[in-house]
Amino acid sequence: MDLRYRNQAALLIRILPEIAREKYFALHGGTAINLFYHNMPRLSVDIDLTTVPFGNRKTDLALIRSKLLSIGERLRENIPDIRVKAPVEIDDELKLYCSIPEAIVKVEVNTINRGINGVPVLRPLCHKAQEIFDSFCEIQVVPDAQLFGGKIVAALDRQHPRDLFDIKKLGGIRKKRKVSSILSELLDKT
Template sequence: MTRPLLTSSIGFSSPVVDKVERLLEVLAALQEDPLLGRAFTLHGGTALNLFYDRAPRLSVDVDLMFTGAVDRDVMTAMRPEIDRRFREVVGALGYVVQATNDEHSGRTYRVKYPGSHVKVDVSYLARIALLQPELRACRFADPLVTFPVLQLPELAAGKVKALMERVAARDLFDLFRLSMEMPALFDDARARALTIRAACTADSFPRMLRPTEALGRFAQPQVELTEPLYSVLRADEAPEYETMLENVSRWLAPLDDFSAAEIEFVRLLSEHAEYRPQLLFSEWPDVLDRARVDPVMEWKVVNLKKRPAPGR
């Protein structure tokens, strides 16, 4: 296999470009494999920046959902073969594949090459895409690299969830880009419903109910927060940090005002660990059918039910 080369690499550091080209090589090999090509869907920053946007940020990790089987028992039975085949396919490219964890929810691989590695996270918990994934191409790779990717509204919802779970400047930047490219995203009822549902699966829920509550943690950033981001941006296109923060705050503000149905969805989930997806998705039966059997929300409900009763 010929390693894909970035055709839009001006302004990025050579080590970062090299890592992204290797990342694309791994994705291309997975997509060409008869088993793995049907098993994975790409999400996260690489999906946004390389398969939708114009590569403003070079994401250097791979985030994959195992979407080859919804049923837990079927997934569990397939998992050893998926792992074996992943090691075989990626190893055939000349990389050393090292697994750094093996949990029920997923597995992390380090795809090692001299001097560095590419991290690949595989989620076996997030097995359902609520919107049908799309086969998209990275327009900045030669030869072209295609891969199944979450649709943009669901990617945006996932980025909002990430903002609520961690303090990483790359999430702020990705949401800033989305706010510029899709300023009216939350005027769309389906995108809004997807985002509220994603926020409710965050580790911070129900302590944190609205995405804007997370932005306070990004104020007065230290260099440890911003440096990793600016190292993977073009120097002449890096936005001011305060500009990103202000834009994202305005963009997320419509999610502060819940409708009656949204209030009830959040209340039932936060107070009673009762999941009622029909309150959000009744207008879209296909999305509702997938949301009803979503393992991520099933796991969230299990954990909410473990909370001590009020007053204890």
């Protein structure tokens, strides 16, 4: 395991409990899939969040910024030597950069695709990550249809190797639900 990625993943796992305290957000993307749904087939090094409620854009952006500032304050109190850069807006996302001497982690909230379809699911950190990083946390994750549908859309849009890897791993959910049924459910709610 590459030490740089291990250090990033370790920092990410230390950050997650403070994010989990904010019920305003739900985790989505590769970190949700690889650390909370599957048993860590790959490391994740950033945190993608979705707001749970959906409201007026101006109000939502102010709330997102406020919640990120609160998270940053708690991180400074609870993680020695962490540096947290104030939220910045880049490409329709509000980002919080968190760093220690060995690693940096981005916390990203999409400001366009706000709100979730359904009810967030409280999921524990996978067993492998618990063992490797000697840590435990739970966080609310967007519903399955939104999580996997979003990953499929990201893979088609970006065609990044890590997204394609995550899509390949979706074969593991075929026993419970076919990918087509997840997409159908997601499309029905839009």
